[in-house]
Amino acid sequence: MRRAIVAVLAGATVLAGSACDSDATSTDTTAASSPPSVAPSTAANTAPPDYSASTRLVCDKLKTLYTTELRAFGTAMGKMVTYKEEKQTSEAEKAERVAAGQLQAAATKIRKETAAAENPDFQAAGKVSAAKLETSAKDRKYMDKVKTLTDLNKSVEAQFTEWLNPVAGYCG
Numbered sequence: 001m002r003r004a005i006v007a008v009l010a011g012a013t014v015l016a017g018s019a020c021d022s023d024a025t026s027t028d029t030t031a032a033s034s035p036p037s038v039a040p041s042t043a044a045n046t047a048p049p050d051y052s053a054s055t056r057l058v059c060d061k062l063k064t065l066y067t068t069e070l071r072a073f074g075t076a077m078g079k080m081v082t083y084k085e086e087k088q089t090s091e092a093e094k095a096e097r098v099a100a101g102q103l104q105a106a107a108t109k110i111r112k113e114t115a116a117a118e119n120p121d122f123q124a125a126g127k128v129s130a131a132k133l134e135t136s137a138k139d140r141k142y143m144d145k146v147k148t149l150t151d152l153n154k155s156v157e158a159q160f161t162e163w164l165n166p167v168a169g170y171c172g
Contacts, residue, residue, distance in 0.1 A: 055171075059171035069106035077156070081149050110126050129164055129165075142155070
């Protein structure tokens with residue numbers, strides 16, 4: 001979308017420039033005696049900054065989030081559910097703490113990596129995703145709702161989407 005906007009702006013600039021050039025070679029004497037027109041604002045001619053290289057770099061660093069922290073979170077949640085089903089409360093609580101720790105680690109990674117992004121909107125999205133993960137790691141309401149593996153399987157994709165959607169919009 002941004003590339004399309006840049007292309008439209010670049011095309012408009014070229015057309016405006018060629019129109020000005022064709023006016024300059026005109027032999028019409030009335031054009032020479034008319035008052036000069038107001039120059040267009042430079043704001044309309046400036047293209048938005050290109051953050052694509054920085055965004056790609058940050059997204060590449062965030063890819064390990066799925067293979068490390070979130071995979072470890074899923075494993076801990078699976079263990080937690082298994083222990084809950086077997087009525088091993090203390091083991092289930094330990095697994096829940098591990099899962100919460102993995103959410104906190106994911107939040108820390110997102111916050112750190114997106115802070116290095118050049119795009120201020122991407123930085124803000126990183127803060128939102130990190131805050132959602134931190135909230136879930138602290139209050140653990142999501143984890144308490146998961147009682148069976150079926151519950152986990154039904155809810156995990158939606159939960160990941162909620163947590164990561166702000167950042168995923170830049171890395172998708």
